[in-house]
Amino acid sequence: MKYQLEIQNITKSYGDLKANDDISLSIKPASIHALLGENGAGKSTLVKVIYGSLQPDSGQMQWRGEGYSPKSPFEAREQGIAMVFQHFSLFESLTVAENIILGLDDIGLDADFTEQITKYSKQYGLDINPQQVVGDLSVGARQRVEIIRCLMQSPKLLIMDEPTSVLTPQEVDDLFVTLRKLAEDGCAILYISHKLEEVRQICTQATILRGGKLVQNCNPQDHNKQELAEMMIGKKLIQLARSNITTGQDIFSINNLSRQSEDMFGVDLHDISLTIKQGSIVGIAGVAGNGQDELMELLIGEVEAPADSLIFKGEDVGRLNSHDRRQLSMFFIPEERLGHGAVPDMGLHENMLLSRPQQSEMTNYGVINWQNVEKLTQQVIDDFKVQTQSSKMLAKSLSGGNLQKFMVGRELIQNPELLIVTQPTWGVDAGSENNIHQSLIALADQGSAILIISQDLDEILTLCEQIHVLSEGSLSAAVDMKDNGLEKISHLMLGSEKQ
Amino acid sequence: MNEGLIIAIIIGISIASVPLIFAAIGELLVERSGVLNLGVEGMMIVGALAGFVVEFHTGSSFLAVLAALLAGMAIASIFAFLTQILLTNHVATGLALTLFGLGIAAFVGRSYTEENIELISALHIPVLSDLPIIGPLLFSYNPLVYLAFFMVFLVWWFLFKTKQGLILRAIGDNHDAAHAIGHNVVRYRVLAILxxxxxAGIGGAFLSLVQVPIWGEDMTAGRGWIALALVVFSSWQPFKVILGALIFGGITILQLHAQGFDVRISAQYLSMLPYLATIVILVTLRMRVKNKTNRTMPNCLGRIFHSTS
Structure with missing residues (x-):
């Protein structure tokens, strides 16, 4: 048997759109095979065909040398194909053990399972307590539950959809150890990811899709990161670098900011201090759920901050609401796009207007000048390549990445003196990520200050010259990057070292 | 107060709580699957009428209860079709179902308003029923009362001791995930709704077959709504439904007896008590659960499931 799974000429259309157009690929046993592509390249469709939740219009598959055309995920699992999903896959109100049982077709509730779960978790170094309720677990732990759920089906092929997007560098390393061990034991792995550096580290085969078509089958280790990215997006990437950083006066400072969280599952903030100079980009790294949301609420003005804890251009802004802060030229891009960043049921042009300060070219003594609003909205759409039919499309009808581009553009176009942004490129593809990063750098080069709160460490390392780490509600001092900086950040993110 | 009266009150409370137990335990399972059916009142009244009519024509209590059960399922199937196949809004559809049920029962029941039937009689179990105190308290009810308590046990057993029950809870928690691992969300929900x-149909029939021997179109008197409140009160835990139903049943009976004892509060206020209690209990429950995430409520409750693949 040469290949575990062979896919030949699979085509799948939704109406006029060919999500998969004549795609072929072969996965060897015991190999880790990458599936690369931008949002909308057709990765999810192909995976759903393999996992039986979609049936292709044409084309065949061979599973371990025999014809294979699954009608449902049950049939796929019967054959030994398991999948770790990116979203929607765990049940928060149920325990770890119950979640695992749900993914196993031939096991009833009576079977005593706890031991088996513990056995697998030891064997593959996946630390988990079977009796815990999933809602209480961290993101990394939830993923371990999913992996164990798959392992208990003794899979021959494990499909992983964006597995590292939410993990710390340390957790990623642990995951890779597990995956390599699995591959050694004979399980093939189909690894879907945007993160090219990781793919180069762990995969020996890669299939690259673009616009539903197969671009190339190659060994990712033969190419560098940029070549892979360019294959994915089909054009050249612009090299990013901040050449000559010129910083000016201190423009914004956070002074000994603490907060007691009202939410039972919230994180308290302890004594956070930070100073940002004009023209500099400051990054706050850290795993989600370490106080980012609580900090962002204070910075945006959704929650009032104590006196003198937030100083912008010499003024105490802690008691101002977000609208008043915008008047002073502090702008924000919150993480949650729908609800916090944009009103889902309103058009892009209306959302454009809503985040504007009171006096602007969009209004005349309070009366809206729709012509100007639409002109500016169109400008953002063009500059940031937002894919939308018109400037009046509802915010919720845009894909996450697209809306993100719009929101970044909307704030940047106002030339803020200070921009506070969480996860600026979350969910956007490599081409647009490049575009957004370029714009942020250009803004800083003009002398504006930027504060980036992001879980994507690569992003922070690329953009920021001053890096802090938020862990369990405490902010580290700026990390000195000269001497093993990355390792220090990694330790800080895990909370194992306080500076 | 003598012993006999106390026993009579306790029996009265149990009887009064039975329709609530039936309706609430059914709704509890429905809500656990992520569906909010506000049509309980409508399903109850239709069940009450179907039971009454069949009892009147055939004289068979068994057929009457069966008819009530089927009638409840029939009207619930409208809700299932609308919400699960046509993906209509749960709240609006449920309200429409209640209005529809009340209307059609009043319409069909017009010719029965003058009629009487014989009530279902209590069981007499040899030896057990004759025991002093315990006999009348525990072993002298009609079979439906025991069925109600048994159904609570059955629902609990199903939800927490069977794989299908686990799948149903999982669907209520996250229907997209359940669909992704290959469970048929719509099928589980339709069966739960039925x-x-x-x-609810049997609960309604209990009113017309056990409590009063006549038909009246306002027979359910808001019990369907109280049953809905009970599900929240129980935090979706089956056995707490019994506790809640006994409290509400108790208030209903006590206000009746209070009227009998010539308490100097006007009868209208006393009749309000069960409904006031519903409001008070729901409000205090919400105040106790201060944190935002209420862990017990099914996450997908009332949300429309639309499979995209």
């Missing part, structure tokens, strides 16, 4: 209809 079960809810059957239980």
């Amino acid at each position: 079960f809810g209809g059957a239980m």
Whole structure:
């Protein structure tokens, strides 16, 4: 048997759109095979065909040398194909053990399972307590539950959809150890990811899709990161670098900011201090759920901050609401796009207007000048390549990445003196990520200050010259990057070292 | 107060709580699957009428209860079709179902308003029923009362001791995930809705076959709504439904006896008590659960499931 799974000429259309157009690929046993592509390249469709939740219009598959055309995920699992999903896959109100049982077709509730779960978790170094309720677990732990759920089906092929997007560098390393061990034991792995550096580290085969078509089958280790990215997006990437950083006066400072969280599952903030100079980009790294949301609420003005804890251009802004802060030229891009960043049921042009300060070219003594609003909205759409039919499309009808581009553009176009942004490129593809990063750098080069709160460490390392780490509600001092900086950040993110 | 009266009150409370138990335990299962059916009142009244009519024509209590069960399921199937196949809004559809049920029962029942039937009689179990105190308290009810308590046990057993029950809870928690691992969300929900209809139907029939021997179009008197409140009160835990139903049943009976004892509060205020209690209990429950995430409520409750693949 040469290949575990062979896919030949699979085509799948939704109406006029060919999500998969004549795609072929072969996965060897015991190999880790990458599936690369931008949002909308057709990765999810192909995976759903393999996992039986979609049936292709044409084309065949061979599973371990025999014809294979699954009608449902049950049939796929019967054959030994398991999948770790990116979203929607765990049940928060149920325990770890119950979640695992749900993914196993031939096991009833009576079977005593706890031991088996513990056995697998030891064997593959996946630390988990079977009796815990999933809602209480961290993101990394939830993923371990999913992996164990798959392992208990003794899979021959494990499909992983964006597995590292939410993990710390340390957790990623642990995951890779597990995956390599699995591959050694004979399980093939189909690894879907945007993160090219990781793919180069762990995969020996890669299939690259673009616009539903197969671009190339190659060994990712033969190419560098940029070549892979360019294959994915089909054009050249612009090299990013901040050449000559010129910083000016201190423009914004956070002074000994603490907060007691009202939410039972919230994180308290302890004594956070930070100073940002004009023209500099400051990054706050850290795993989600370490106080980012609580900090962002204070910075945006959704929650009032104590006196003198937030100083912008010499003024105490802690008691101002977000609208008043915008008047002073502090702008924000919150993480949650729908609800916090944009009103889902309103058009892009209306959302454009809503985040504007009171006096602007969009209004005349309070009366809206729709012509100007639409002109500016169109400008953002063009500059940031937002894919939308018109400037009046509802915010919720845009894909996450697209809306993100719009929101970044909307704030940047106002030339803020200070921009506070969480996860600026979350969910956007490599081409647009490049575009957004370029714009942020250009803004800083003009002398504006930027504060980036992001879980994507690569992003922070690329953009920021001053890096802090938020862990369990405490902010580290700026990390000195000269001497093993990355390792220090990694330790800080895990909370194992306080500076 | 003598012993006999106390026993009579306790029996009265148990009897008064039975329709609530039936309706609430059915709705509990429905809500656990992520469906909010506000049509309980409508399903109950239709069940009450179906039971009455069949009892009147055939004289068979068994057929009457069966008819109530089927009638409840039939009207619930409208809700299932609308919400699960046509993906209509749960709240609006449920309200429409209640209005429809009340209307059609009043319409069909017009020719029965003058009629009487014989009530279902209590069981007499040899030896057990004759025991002093315990006999009348525990072993002298009609079979439906025991069925109600048994159904609570059955629902609990199903939800927490069977794989299908686990799948149903999982669907209520996250229907997209359940669909992604290959469970048929719509099928589970339709079956749950039908079960809810059957239980509400029997609950309604209990009113017309056990409590009063005549038909009246306002017979359910808001019990369907109280049953809905009970599900929240129980935090979706089956056995707490019994506790809640006994409290509400107790208030209903006590206000009746209070009127009998010539308490100097006007009868209208006393009749309000069960409904006031519903409001008070729901409000205090919400105040106790201060944190934002209420862990017990099914996450997908009332949300429309639309499979995209």
